[in-house]
Every structure is written in structure tokens, then in C-alpha cells.
Amino acid sequence: MRLRKKPWIEEAMKEVQGEYVFLHDIDKFKGHWQEMFPGKRLCLEIGCGKGRFTIGMAELYPDKAFIGIETQHDIAYFPAKAAKDKELTNVKIICANAENLLDWFEPGEIKELYLNFSDPWPKARHAKRRLTHRNFLALYKQLLGEGGHLRFKTDNRALFDFSVEEFKEFGLQIIALSYDLHHSEYENPVQTEYEQKFSALGTPINFCEVVF
Template sequence: MRLRNKPWAKDKIEQHPQYIVANPEMYKGKWHEVFGNKQPLHIEVGTGKGQFVTEMARANPGINYMGIELYDSVIVAALDRLIEADLPNLRLLNVNAADLEKYFAKNDVDRVYLNFSDPWPKIRHEKRRLTYKDFLKLYEDILVDQGEIHFKTDNQGLFEYSLMSFSDYGLLLKYVSLDFHKSDYQGNIMTEYEEKFSEKGNRIYRCEVKYQN
């Protein structure tokens, strides 16, 4: 996906520190100070334009949510959603997912969402996949014991790879659907990509996995 450059994006981000947390490393181990409570914290890695995480926060006021997105030109769309929704249990981080340990301590996070991540199909790019073993270790280091990853994609190859990666790492497969939109799952909240792909008739794959530490 080619991103359209938005030279004004960084200025807009800096103008809204109440929504996109500035200096997030300051809150490692104490994110309750940002939210003003000790509710569970769920993060979406690669939040894109923010539809999923915003609607999750709206539907679940007893859970705190964090949308994490690297690209300035993308996260400003999520920022617009949050400004309009003004949800007290949602914040955004404009950081690289590879650096999560800089911002979160062990037990800071209760659940990780990975939605329609870049499949990086070439073998030489395997380490960039968000379900690669190094990322699984990264999530383990910030999650509570027996924390969970919830994963959705329309890419069959990435899904098959991820199931193997989860299994090889020793995670427990709690839920697997090879055609999620035809399942009896209740309460699904779709991402922008999910809406787009499902309208085209693409199959959606989903799983929930749990660390066994």
C-alpha cells in the first residue's frame, strides 16, 4: 500500500497530546496514570485509520484501549475519529511496534489485537511479520500471564504461517475460524480493511491464542 504523504500530519499530532500520547516511555509500567483508572489495557498493533479500536472502546467502556500506528499520515485519520468520539478509555501511540518494550512493562497489557497486518509474503521479509517469533516474544514481555493475541486477516498464507508460528512458540489455540464471517461469533467489530475485503467476497480468517506462562 502506497501512503499519501501528509506534511501537516506531524503538526496535528503534536497539537493533540491528550489523544496521541507524547513521550510514552514516561508511562511504562504506569499507564493507569494516563487513563485515570486500573482497567485492563488492550492494544491494537497497526491500528490504521482507527475504526476497530474506536468502536471497541465505545462498546467496552470498562476496558482501556491503545491504538498503535507507525505512520503519521495514517494515524491522523484515527486521531480524527478519536477527537469526534472523545472516548476517555482510548489513546493512540505514534510509534514503531518493534519498540513496544520501550513503552510497556510486563503486565501492562492484557490483550494484543493484530488486524489485517502486512503479510510480507517474501521469505526474506519473514522477520517483519507481526506474528514472527521475535514479535511473539515482544508481546509476551508486555502481556500479563496467560495474556492473549486476537488475530484477523484475509491472507490465507499469512494465517497458515501465523498458526504455525503460534504453535511453534507454544501458544494455546483457543479459537480458530477459516471463514469467520460465516461463523456464529457474536459481537464482531470490523476494521476498514475487513469491510472492504468482505464486500469483495474475500474469506476472513481469525484466531485467538493464549500464552501458557
């Protein structure tokens, strides 16, 4: 997702920083997320973009807490602002690169992981940047612990096929798979920004759920 540089965001970020979005010293929360959200099941979306999914899920499931990771400042502001405007107490945004997530979470601290419309990185030499590459799966395995669920949606068939192969190679149990989620038996309570855009163009949405 590319946005034109918005100089006002630096200033506006200060209004949400520290309460709704974390930019620095995220490692201090390691092992303490549950204290932030007592009694709630901890869920994580990596690459949350402007946050339609993270915010929508948090509204729909008040018994869960949703942490969104978004690496771009100019984008991470929006879900944090939405959480503030809606006074949601079960949402936090981390503005940083997910490759460092084991610095921020103890093993097994997250129960559900969501990857929605992840950047496809189509060139073979960039395969390691794909969020479903086995190197990332190894991080997720620690993050989730045994029995944790990963749910993945994408319009991009090449990325989807690559990802399903990675899941199999990594030895994950595939419990749901569809090449057309919107016409499948599977529940899909909240659509992401990209999902709305691509499905409006008639592109089928691929979906896979695996258990670690």
C-alpha cells in the first residue's frame, strides 16, 4: 500500500501515540499484553493497513483484543485514530516491522494470527520478504505456540499457491482452504480494505486456515 507523504500525520500521531499506537520501546510489553487486556483472547494482524479488519473485528468480538502491526507511519496512524474515535479498549497498533515480533511477544502470547492481503513480493529473489515464507512461519510458531491458528486471505493466486506450499512444507495442518472465500462455507465476518476493492472488481478471494 503506497500513500502520498502526509506531513500532518507526524503531528496528528502525537494524539494517539502511547495509548493507541506504539512506535518505540515495544519490547517493554513483552509478556505483559494480557495485563493490558484482562480476560481477552489475544489476536494479531500483521500488515493491518488502515485497519478496517482489526477495528471491525474488535467491535464485533469484545471478548477478544486485536493488536495490529503496520510498518508504515503514514498508514498506522489511521487504525489508531479509528480506535480512539470509537473509544475501543481492545485495540492497539504497533508501528514497526513484523520481522522483529519475537522482541515484543513471549512465546505463546498470541492465540490467533491474521495475514490479510500481504504484499506479494513477486520476484523470486524477494521471496523471503513474503509474510508466509517459512522463515516467518518459524517466528509465528513461537509466537502462537502449539495449537495457535493462522488465517490468511489474499486476492493474489501466485502468493496463495506459494503460501499453501510453505504451510505444507512446514508441516502445518490445513483446516480450511478456499479459492473463492465469498462463495464458500467459511465465515468471513469482516472484509479488509483490499478485500472490498478486489472483490468489487470480481477477483475471487483465496483463504486458508492452518494450525501450528
